[in-house]
Amino acid sequence: MIAHALRDAGMEVIYTGLRQSPEQIAEAALQEDVDVVGLSSLSGAHMHLFPKVIEKLRELGLGDVVVIGGGIVPPEDVPALLKAGVKKVFTPGTPTSEVVEFIKQEVRA
């Protein structure tokens, strides 16, 4: 869904599919030379897995890649995720246009 909206907005999107480990995600980001990594977790594992992805990206020298997240994330978890280096967390009900705008701003800057 998000991928479709981003493509409609003229972006190139690489969807890695389900159940990727943090290592696999960082590796794909390196291979594809991306500007942004979008993470989604519906299982409640975001507090563990999102920071882990950022750690792996930094290990590969991709510390400047913008990481955004979404899924079933309780609002009270958001500050800790931002502190861990997630640029923005989009919670359920966010219009896709908001995600598009955010990425455009981040990447332009």
Next chain:
Amino acid sequence: MYSEDELRKIAEAKQKWHQSMVAKVIARYPESKPGFETSSGIELERAYTPADVGGLDYLEDLGFPGDYPFTRGVQPTMYRGRLWTMRQYAGFGTAEETNERFRYLLKQGQTGLSVAFDLPTQIGYDSDDPLSEGEVGKVGVAIDSLEDVEVLFDQIPLDKVSTSMTINAPAPVLLAMYAAVGEKQGCSPKALNGTIQNDILKEYVARGTYIFPPKPSMRLITDVFEWCSTEMPEWNTISISGYHIREAGSTAVQEVAFTFANAIAYVQAAVDKGLDVDTIGPRLSFFFNSHMDFFEEVAKFRAARRLWARIMKERFGAKNPRSWMLRFHTQTAGCTLTAQQPDNNIIRVTLQALAAVLGGTQSLHTNSRDEALALPSEDSVRIALRTQQVIGYESGVASSVDPLAGSYMIESLTNRVESEAANYIKKIDDMGGAPAAIEKGYIQQEIHDSAYRFQREVESKARTIVGVNAFTVQEAPPKGLLRVDPAVGERQTRKLVELKKRRDSGAIAAALDAIRGAAETQDNLMPHIMRAVKAYSTLGEICGALREVFGEYSPSGAL
């Protein structure tokens, strides 16, 4: 029900009503939009009349509850005999924690159990596997071996409750574990009641917890059908699920169509294996979503019953009336829950639950108000269960069977959902059946297109979601959300270390070898899996042995 002459008069009168009254009113006070339609895009009349269901033959198309084609329900007395089974899907953390939630729910008047497993269990990994990191016990209970299942059902008499297990790729393993616990409690597997989901095709298109490629996956399913026909004859061997197809964004018509296309593939596979359609037919069960579009949902359940009865009788030549009956579980639509103003979700769930009851469901799960934010808290689950109890015990809607039958609108929608779903099934047949259509990506694309259309309607505000794109307020952050203890993974890992010290490693190696050997041949795998489970092989070991022979599925051309 009406003579042709009467129908013609009604149609003419409607025409006149439109010209003399409606047109004038619309000229001064336009309707709020140019046309009205259901979620599936079925155009809705301003007002329905007998002329809209002129072709309906009462005895042929509706009949009586408990009688072919079961449009009005699968039992003659329906809820007058016994209300639907109130079955809340639950599971988180360790088996100990989930056992406690189960016993709480049973004490609150719940009448059946439904087990949620965590993601590692659903894709066949033990809790100590590196891929399980962060996910252990999160969306369901973590199960690694028979030992965990013994704890899960501690003090719950399996001869008295029925249990549904949402497990697909590793379904044979969990089924074997359940049967083994039954035996340990002194209850023969032959007498055990319950359901395993065991529906792999929808995992490829909508849900995602597949392990093996389609061919060996279909074989595991027919192995379960065959084994259960003698060893667990009361067990529902599959729950063919439209639920997740709908959650992924399909319409009501697509939900029915794609579910039945998958069901046809399973029945065909069983028949091709030499199983009798009237042996396996009565053990098939289904699982549908109950969504927001109230009347279309009621019509969907009725249409599905009629369509399935006709498929089993006419297409597969089933003769046992029990093979014709569409028995199904329903869950309210998780995707309609909003993180904004979560208490509004109680009202959404009430409407959806009512549609499921008016549609004649056999069992029901009502979602909790806080599920767009986290796993449900105990308080939220209680409200969800109470919603069913108020509908069942207070509203009076359960007192007469199929009370909306004969509504011109409901009957017209029932006809439309049935015929449009049948058209889809025909299209899928022409592609070579559901597995071929999935391989081509056809079903995935259809679902995706519907989901995208819906999202666009929400974003353009053509569709109102209360509290999300209209009637919003500033809200304080929600309180009292359930947190799964992050130490669950460590606890499960410790249990595994202890277990591996105690087990007979020779027996484990032999049992796993036997599984590999049987997987290479056409032998039924269930007796081998049963033996491995009883020796306390872990889920990851058994699925690992099967992975070695079957390989793993990797999706191509994902959207």
